[in-house]
Amino acid sequence: MVQSKLTKRTEVGRKAEGKEGERIKEKFNSPHLPTSPSPHLPTSPALLGVSEAELTDWVQQQGQPAYRGKQLHQWIYEKGARSLAEITVFPKQWRDNLADISIGRSTVHYRSVAPDETVKYLLRLADNQIVETVGIPTEKRLTVCVSSQVGCPMACDFCATGKGGFKRNLAKHEIIDQVLTVQEDFQRRVSNIVFMGMGEPLINLENVVGAIKSLNEDVGIGQRNITLSTVGIPGKIRQLAQYHLQVTLAVSLHASNQSLREKLIPTAKNYTLENLLDECREYVQVTGRRVTFEYILLAGVNDLPEQAEELAKHLRGFQSHVNLIPYNPIQEADYQRPNAKRIQAFMNVLQNKHIAVSVRYSRGLEADAACGQLRASKV
DSSP: OHHHHHHHHHHHHHHHHHHHHHHHHHHHOOTTSOOSSOOOOOSSOBSTTOOHHHHHHHHHHTTOOTHHHHHHHHHHHTSOOSSGGGOTTSOHHHHHHTTTOBOOOOEEEEEEEOTTSOEEEEEEOTTSOEEEEEEEEOSSOEEEEOOSEEEOSSOOTTOHHHHTOEEEEOOHHHHHHHHHHHHHHHTSOOOEEEEOSSSOGGGGHHHHHHHHHHIIIIIOOOGGGEEEEESOOTTHHHHHHTTOOOSEEEEEOOOSSHHHHHHHOGGGGGSOHHHHHHHHHHHHHHHOOOEEEEEEEOTTTTOOHHHHHHHHHHHTTOSEEEEEEEOOOOTTOOOOOOOHHHHHHHHHHHHHTTOOEEEOOOSOGGGTOSTTHHHHHHO
């Protein structure tokens, strides 16, 4: 049965994540990483994230015809059913018998709309934890910024989420649900996904990869339209490469040297910039996909021309692209955004060194767009 399979997956996933959490803590030896409990999954199984083939096997084991599997798949992924009771094409008696089986949808705890029509959501999960999701519309696309964890253990000094603590990893269905929620609210198809919300995706690699595959195969979003962002976890980029996904890997550097990176990202002290870049080069070789480097510009901290020169030396000959991101101020930190002249000067240095670079301005600033801000103010 699918339910027993899902329960077994949950148990296996919980044990694996517990061991993974211990390995990460030993690697970083950081007080910011969770000590107890270890990252875990919710105990109740969910149908969201299950393939059409698996659903078909399940309905047949329930004594239903095989075509019910396709119907169930359509109602979950296309119609956005939140419970089996809503699936009116199923016999009522069978629906009643399945009342305890969860599809795995969240509820909207709070919704905030910015003047540029970016919408930020707080979603309440089955265990009452709250995660953030952002819908970013343009004329041609609808992008969803998804979270991979409740909170974040990386404790980056400039990040509101990192200062808010870490609770647990998100299950596969909880990641997929964020995309379906935005799609339903906007009443248009999601075209792009960025894993740039709350959390460090590579700590939750198994569920993140599972969600990416389901979003591709079940929801119909191309992998090349999905970006996976990471601050860097030792060995995890190498592990990600083995899945041979077609997603874009975005690595958060935010510093041009190891010393400064350790000040901004506490866990970086046990993962040198040199080792991180070596792993990124391996990723390019294995996947054939270029790496994007994210660099948040902090006025007077990492935005000097000589720091741009230093960054260019690291990336020379690298199949990569640099995204410069002017800092979004948060109440919890005292950093400032550099002015347009300093941003352009930093960009000019990289361009003169033949480094592919662009500036990315955040959307939805009026809606507390910095990760963690809305959750902190409304929970």
